[in-house]
Amino acid sequence: MLRLLADRFLLALLGIVALSSVLPVRGALVEPFSIATDIAIALVFFLQGARLSRATVVAGFTHWRLHLMVFAATFVLFPLLGLAAGLLVPTLLSPALYAGILFLCVLPSTIQSSIAFTSIAHGNVSAAVCSASASNILGMFLTPLLVGLLFSARGSGPSLEAVGSILVQLLLPFVVGQVLQPRIGKWVIENGRILGLVDRGSILLVVYIAFSHAVVDGLWHKLSALDLAVMVGVDVVLLALVLAVTTASARLLGFSREDEITIVFCGSKKSLASGVPMAKVIFAGQDTGTILLPLMLFHQIQLMACAVLARHYADRRLKEMDAEEPLPAQA
Known part of the structure; x- marks a missing residue:
């Protein structure tokens, strides 16, 4: 639990943001660093494809009502709330920060933390594995498509014509990883600790390039403390609404406690x-x-909030088990 709350990877991200603020990539270094990030992105999605077992994902689709709830929260509820946040532009949110909120809302769910929190809360772990994995697979198609639809309607972002080429850049490495998964999947899982460092290193490199470009363009002159505070507030409200809606919907539709936990944690990430x-x-x-700023803040907010929520579910389960346990016979 403490590891989740501390989130050393977030500390590394903050360090990278600080480094890019002091030593941004500029001039002749931009092109080689851009090539390196393209390779890093391909590697991230290749490893995702190599890790996911097709048998596990296919087997989990039998629980279709639960998965439908998670997908609806991830790719319908979140985008609708993101569109509603547009009412805050330009009075509270700048167009650039709102673009970050909208992008955050069309992303797939997490895999590792969704499964970890579901396990801590005594939820349906096998369904969480399948639902989170499937969310990431569908996200290869749906995230670029939703970005094309929502951002084009606002007159920004990639055009629908560009979505096809984006899909190739994201999907092709993933498909190659899936094709090779029967041969290298076991090795990838066994070396997860080392390859996890490669994964995280790739993400840190992409963040470094992204923030270097933003810093050179005057990011910290354009962004005020009030902007950051508003962004945190929007992220908190967004997460709170999704947690409330997924919890209420799961109970209204008669899901078991274990399935409710899976829906809440997979649907809110x-x-x-x-x-x-x-x-x-x-x-x-x-x-x-x-x-990327709203996403980076949301990442830590969701970890802290869901750590508390998972412990609440776990404590509630323990109390119920204690209540069900028969009293010892009197002598």
Whole structure:
């Protein structure tokens, strides 16, 4: 639990943001660093494809009502709330920060933290594995498509014509990883600790390039403390609404406690690991540093809030088990 709350990876991200603020990439270094980030993005999605077992994902689709709830929260409820946040523009949110909120809302769910919190809360772990994995697979198609639809309607972001080429850049490495998964999947899982460092290193590299570009363009002159405070507030309200809606919907539709836990934790997460490289590809040539800020803040907010919520579910389960346990016989 303490590891989740501390989130050393977030500390590394903050360090990278600080480094890019002091030593941004500029001039002749931009092109080689951009090539390196393209390779890093391909590697991230290749490893995602190599890790996911097709048998596990296919087997989980039998619980279709639960998965439908998670997908609706991830790719319908979140985008609708993101569109509603547009009412805050330009009075409270700048157009660039709102673009980040909208991008955050169309991302897939996380895999690792969704499963970890579901396990801590005594939820349906097998369904969480399948639902979170499937969310990331569908996100390869749906996130670029939703970005194309929502941002084009606002007159920004990639055009619908560009979505096809974006899909190739994101999907092709993933498909190659899936094709090779029967041969290398076991090795990838066994070396997860080392390859996890490669994964995180790739994301940090993409963040460094994105924020370097933003800093050179005057990010910290454009962004005030009030902007950051408003952004945190929007992220908190967004997460609170999704947690409330998913909990109420699961209970209203008669899901078991275990399934409710899975729906709540898988449906309320947004993936930083997928979002960072996706932003680099989807918003190529734009201010990706500002666009990524809401996602980076949301990442830590969701970890802290869901850590508390998971412990609440776990404590409630323990109390119920104690109440069900028969009293010892009197002598």
